[in-house]
Amino acid sequence: MALNIMQLATMFADKHPGITSGHRLCPGCAAPNVAKFALMTAEALGYTPVVGFATGCMEVSTTIYPYTAWNVPYIHNAFENAAATVSGVETAYRALLKKGRLVDPNKKYAFFAFGGDGGTYDIGLQSLSGAVERGHKFIYIVYDNEGYMNTGNQRSGATPPGSQTTTQPVGKKLSGKIQLKKNIVEIMAAHENVYVATVSTSEPMDFFKKIEKALNFDGPSFIAAMSPCVRFWRVNDDKAVEISKLAVETGYWPLYEVERGVYRVTKKVKELKPVREFIEKQGRFRPLLKRPDADEIINELQEYVTSRWERLLALEEATKDKPIR
Amino acid sequence: MPEVKNRQAVTGAQAVANAMRQINPDVVAAYPITPQTPVVEYFAQYVADGVVETEMIPVESEHSAMSAVVGAAAAGARAMTATAANGLALMHEIVYIAASSRLPIVMAVANRALSGPINIHCDHSDAMAERDSGWIQLWAENAQEAYDLTLMAIRIAEHEDVRLPVMVNFDGFIISHGVEVVDFLDDEVAKKFVGEPKVMYPLLDTEHPVTHGPLDLYDYYFEHKRQQIEAMKHVEKVFKEVAEEFAKISGRKYDLLDKYKIDDAEYIMIALGSTAGTIKYTVDLLREEGHKVGVVKPQIFRPFPKNELQELLNGRKGVIVLDRAASFGAEAPLYEAVKSALYEVAVRPQIGSYVYGLGGRDIKIEHIRKAFEDAFSGNLIADEERYLGLRE
Ligand SMILES: Cc1ncc(C[n+]2csc(CCOP(=O)(O)OP(=O)(O)O)c2C)c(N)n1
Ligand code: SF4
Numbered sequence: 020m021a022l023n024i025m026q027l028a029t030m031f032a033d034k035h036p037g038i039t040s041g042h043r044l045c046p047g048c049a050a051p052n053v054a055k056f057a058l059m060t061a062e063a064l065g066y067t068p069v070v071g072f073a074t075g076c077m078e079v080s081t082t083i084y085p086y087t088a089w090n091v092p093y094i095h096n097a098f099e100n101a102a103a104t105v106s107g108v109e110t111a112y113r114a115l116l117k118k119g120r121l122v123d124p125n126k127k128y129a130f131f132a133f134g135g136d137g138g139t140y141d142i143g144l145q146s147l148s149g150a151v152e153r154g155h156k157f158i159y160i161v162y163d164n165e166g167y168m169n170t171g172n173q174r175s176g177a178t179p180p181g182s183q184t185t186t187q188p189v190g191k192k193l194s195g196k197i198q199l200k201k202n203i204v205e206i207m208a209a210h211e212n213v214y215v216a217t218v219s220t221s222e223p224m225d226f227f228k229k230i231e232k233a234l235n236f237d238g239p240s241f242i243a244a245m246s247p248c249v250r251f252w253r254v255n256d257d258k259a260v261e262i263s264k265l266a267v268e269t270g271y272w273p274l275y276e277v278e279r280g281v282y283r284v285t286k287k288v289k290e291l292k293p294v295r296e297f298i299e300k301q302g303r304f305r306p307l308l309k310r311p312d313a314d315e316i317i318n319e320l321q322e323y324v325t326s327r328w329e330r331l332l333a334l335e336e337a338t339k340d341k342p343i344r
Numbered sequence: 345m346p347e348v349k350n351r352q353a354v355t356g357a358q359a360v361a362n363a364m365r366q367i368n369p370d371v372v373a374a375y376p377i378t379p380q381t382p383v384v385e386y387f388a389q390y391v392a393d394g395v396v397e398t399e400m401i402p403v404e405s406e407h408s409a410m411s412a413v414v415g416a417a418a419a420g421a422r423a424m425t426a427t428a429a430n431g432l433a434l435m436h437e438i439v440y441i442a443a444s445s446r447l448p449i450v451m452a453v454a455n456r457a458l459s460g461p462i463n464i465h466c467d468h469s470d471a472m473a474e475r476d477s478g479w480i481q482l483w484a485e486n487a488q489e490a491y492d493l494t495l496m497a498i499r500i501a502e503h504e505d506v507r508l509p510v511m512v513n514f515d516g517f518i519i520s521h522g523v524e525v526v527d528f529l530d531d532e533v534a535k536k537f538v539g540e541p542k543v544m545y546p547l548l549d550t551e552h553p554v555t556h557g558p559l560d561l562y563d564y565y566f567e568h569k570r571q572q573i574e575a576m577k578h579v580e581k582v583f584k585e586v587a588e589e590f591a592k593i594s595g596r597k598y599d600l601l602d603k604y605k606i607d608d609a610e611y612i613m614i615a616l617g618s619t620a621g622t623i624k625y626t627v628d629l630l631r632e633e634g635h636k637v638g639v640v641k642p643q644i645f646r647p648f649p650k651n652e653l654q655e656l657l658n659g660r661k662g663v664i665v666l667d668r669a670a671s672f673g674a675e676a677p678l679y680e681a682v683k684s685a686l687y688e689v690a691v692r693p694q695i696g697s698y699v700y701g702l703g704g705r706d707i708k709i710e711h712i713r714k715a716f717e718d719a720f721s722g723n724l725i726a727d728e729e730r731y732l733g734l735r736e
Contacts, residue, residue, distance in 0.1 A: 069547060069548065069550070071415065082555050082557075082558035083558065083561065084559060085564065094415060094418050094557055095557035095558065096415065096557055097437055099407070100438065103408035103411035104411045104412065104414060106403075106408075107401065107414065107415025108415040108548075110373075110421075111399075111419035111420060111421035111423070112548060113399055114371050117397060122420070122546060122550070123548070146405075146407070149405070150408075152404070153402070153403075
């Protein structure tokens with residue numbers, strides 16, 4: 020079955036693949052669409068999704084007992100163990116299939132694990148790495164809103180330098196977080212026997228195709244989705260897609276994939292816009308912009324973004340037809 | 345008594361692994377830690393040799409082991425794991441989640457001192473740290489009991505009135521690595537006894553999608569905890585039923601409290617695990633000298649068999665409680681439970697608390713005798729914690 024864009028558009032409008040309306044996420048939050056895009060693609064391709072979630076904004080807002088916004092099987096266990104939990108679910112699936120005890124033996128299951136950046140880059144990294152190394156057939160999706168949003172905008176390993184957070188705020192003396200964002204995509208790609216990709220809801224076709232690839236990939240997949248938090252990025256409710264688009268156009272969030280070590284940049288931006296544009300559009304950087312060292316921090320980020328972009332293009336060239344495994 | 349067909353000299357770890365082989369669980373996730381390691385090693389060999397059909401997940405940590413068995417059990421699989429000490433502590437967060445999700449996971453725990461300083465030998469500090477996690481705790485005295493209780497644990501956990509995870513505790517090294525003669529059931533008999541898994545609300549039933557592990561705020565959380573409390577209340581009845589059935593196939597009868605020479609006993613010692621064996625031996629010696637002494641070994645610590653204990657201890661002269669774990673700034677856990685139970689009995693015995701064996705320190709007949717002698721001379725002080733085998 021191939022992906023049909025009209026079918027997807029209809030599904031998006033009429034149906035509620037996986038996550039339904041009635042959840043309590045902030046209006047304009049990008050996270051539910053990340054889940055919806057992924058689960059919709061799976062359903063359109065004939066899969067039945069089974070979803071595991073890490074503690075975070077998305078989890079607490081969709082399952083407030085006695086209600087649930089999920090119409091597919093869903094499990095939340097804890098903050099740092101979505102990958103380990105789903106590896107248990109996936110293993111149970113194989114065991115029950117083998118023993119003939121599966122309730123729906125004819126269904127094509129697709130196992131998804133979702134986590135925020137905190138649950139993925141930081142506290143959940145060990146369990147994610149373990150599950151990917153063991154080669155469970157599942158798709159892990161990080162919705163990256165660059166901070167611990169559920170607990171009120173604390174710093175995470177994904178927070179960019181200079182962004183206002185509550186645990187490393189920009190102040191009179193300190194310019195907030197000084198470290199660059201942890202490069203989770205490369206960490207995951209280094210597991211080698213894995214399909215890894217970045218996506219953004221501002222590029223839906225690219226997003227769908229990568230999920231399709233992940234579903235077809237014979238092994239674990241890791242998808243990093245740009246997921247603006249309208250609340251703490253201090254942007255208007257209708258700006259999540261626009262900001263995501265700018266993240267891609269500036270090269271701040273390059274769209275690419277790595278399949279067993281082979282790099283492919285899936286959106287070749289002809290001329291990258293300056294990262295400053297991305298920064299200036301968001302209230303979370305306002306305190307930084309008032310600081311005397313703002314230029315220094317933005318320039319450093321710009322240099323990093325430019326060199327990573329060039330490096331990605333070079334890696335694409337160098338790894339062409341050279342899969343690691 | 346049924347004919348014994350399979351009597352072997354094995355370590356406790358082998359006995360537990362053999363029970364797991366006969367159970368043939370759907371999923372086992374585990375991470376090695378001394379002294380539990382041989383359990384998963386033996387089991388991994390069964391998997392490698394195709395002796396069991398289990399899917400094994402060799403996880404990267406105990407936290408993930410418990411997380412994966414939670415996922416597997418929620419999915420509808422019969423899931424097991426094993427650990428000890430720091431491994432159990434690393435699981436701690438998910439140990440609670442397993443119980444509150446009412447998942448019938450069975451876990452073997454080769455009890456070991458919980459660091460620090462690091463120590464690999466037996467005490468009960470690991471299990472006691474999980475005392476209030478909502479798991480049923482069964483306690484084995486030797487390899488035979490470790491084997492038997494592992495089989496029984498599956499039935500208790502999966503019983504529809506219970507649906508709670510079970511920890512089978514067996515003393516690290518003393519039981520896990522000590523070689524003993526164990527009577528194994530025939531594979532077919534054991535298999536029939538554990539039966540097919542009883543699955544409720546499996547995640548993989550996609551026609552009836554369920555949400556496991558929701559956010560549960562102040563409007564329902566309390567009620568859900570109450571349900572857990574109620575489920576625990578069913579355990580004693582179910583334990584007895586399962587034990588009855590097990591006795592029929594094995595000739596070995598278990599009860600909530602294992603009682604030794606207590607009928608006319610004036611002084612009763614209470615202890616968990618392997619030390620009960622040494623106490624029984626000491627009791628025999630003291631009986632020869634004319635002392636009316638006995639031993640009570642709780643076979644189950646959570647739920648705590650309070651009523652049975654009350655009936656049994658009411659009117660005795662002295663009760664001596666031995667704990668292989670301390671509770672810093674409070675009374676030792678088993679002692680605290682026994683003492684609290686005694687508050688309600690008509691004729692309260694004298695009672696004394698003895699902590700022993702921390703970090704694997706040997707407990708000897710002379711130590712046990714000393715504690716009994718304190719009792720004989722009326723020298724039990726409820727408020728005083730004493731130590732056996734400690735260099736003062
Ligand atoms: C072991 C543990 N530590 C801390 C927390 C508190 N906590 C819950 S969600 C969360 C942050 C979640 O951040 P992220 O994963 O980025 O997801 P988001 O809320 O941003 O969507 C934290 C710190 C927890 N639940 N468990
Ligand atoms: S706080 Fe941010 S991430 Fe959380 S629901 Fe609101 S917009 Fe989404």
